[in-house]
């Protein structure tokens with residue numbers, strides 16, 4: 023691997039406290055090294071004078087692989103036939119799709135924007151072999167997947183029994199067996215309720231056939247994540263997603279952190295795509311933003327983090343979620359295409375195409391909520407900009423979303439076109455907050471790296487970090503991104519140069535080389551004394567619930583293209 027010397031870049035590297043200083047960066051063997059470690063006369067020299075240099079971007083929540091993503095592709099041929107980009111072998115494969123791109127476009131488009139690590143946030147255990155097959159085929163970026171455990175019958179049994187240590191052991195077994203990274207709760211307890219009764223439930227409602235509530239699931243899973251010391255503790259899509267009035271459920275969910283004993287420093291809960299659960303009002307016609315209340319609750323709960331699920335107005339989307347009850351409701355609002363599925367004893371899912379319209383009252387309120395939460399909280403370390411791709415908009419539009427965060431002018435321009443009745447009910451028009459490029463580097467690099475527990479070697483440009491680097495053709499000394507936001511969007515849509523693992527993969531917004539990244543997974547240890555008890559439990563429950571044996575779940579390391587195991591010492595007692 024060649025040596026690279028990036029000279030005179032304007033560097034934004036928050037984990038190392040570097041805010042726009044002009045610096046040189048040396049790369050050797052896929053890592054960032056001290057300048058003395060490379061030979062400047064033979065290294066490839068890149069003149070980054072007048073350009074922004076940041077670590078590779080990290081997306082903590084984007085639906086990029088697995089069964090429901092693939093069904094989304096199948097049900098939307100219209101998403102593909104006008105968006106083809108023929109292959110250019112041996113440099114890159116053919117690309118297609120906007121809201122649900124093919125595997126190649128996912129990797130290439132993320133790389134074009136300077137993103138180098140993306141997390142698939144929802145894979146049912148039984149379907150995870152498929153998820154890995156697709157993750158393996160996505161070029162360039164590193165990946166990880168979160169495992170769906172919100173309506174898993176075995177987990178619900180253990181919570182009902184009050185078997186905390188056995189629950190943690192079962193989750194440890196599931197994570198290492200499926201080669202996944204952390205735990206995901208989607209509308210806890212609702213999928214099983216929907217299967218049995220045809221409706222979802224709120225946080226304190228009783229789950230049919232179990233003597234527990236969603237609140238119990240969140241608390242006990244949160245505690246299990248502490249026992250396992252997962253690098254990213256618990257990722258949660260709150261109950262009642264998509265329903266007016268649900269901001270109260272989100273606030274109650276955030277407050278559950280007070281009932282979860284904290285055994286490590288990392289945040290206890292990460293509430294995902296909070297926009298979809300930030301609705302005030304009794305019905306769609308009285309819908310209002312719950313942004314102010316959520317921002318206030320976040321400030322009072324230091325152990326909670328969020329990502330936005332920011333709506334991109336004027337774009338089509340394909341909504342897809344394990345929240346089957348909500349997709350059922352959404353289909354009855356849109357009446358076009360719809361898929362719902364039940365996943366044995368683990369989960370469910372639904373897919374419904376949708377379009378966010380600028381003139382729509384409801385869609386404008388949705389657009390307002392994400393931005394209000396980010397701007398009112400004003401804490402780039404705890405609020406991560408995402409679109410919950412493809413639910414609130416395609417990830418390709420991230421630079422447009424960033425422009426609303428860094429430029430009041432960009433927001434005002436769009437506000438001229440949106441539903442004015444909705445805007446009159448919002449505080450957004452009065453907000454003057456504008457994030458800086460340094461804040462943006464926190465929100466898209468440093469903070470997600472820390473929230474994933476990968477901050478040692480991801481999300482920064484210090485010595486020893488992985489050489490994942492994005493360079494943008496934007497000179498902040500000459501261009502004020504707040505005033506000239508179009509120039510900012512253009513440069514962040516197509517990075518000037520991207521280095522992944524020490525290799526140049528993008529030049530002037532185009533792919534120049536295809537490499538394959540790593541897949542991170544957690545392997546929490548299970549105490550020997552509990553292994554026997556777990557084996558007996560699994561044998562009994564698989565026989566009782568599943569149509570397959572537990573051996574079908576086991577994904578071996580050699581099945582993944584570039585697996586990286588994160589071994590975890592746990593606090594489970596035998």
Ligand SMILES: [Zn+2]
Nearest residue numbers: 083143295410
């Ligand atoms: Zn999602």
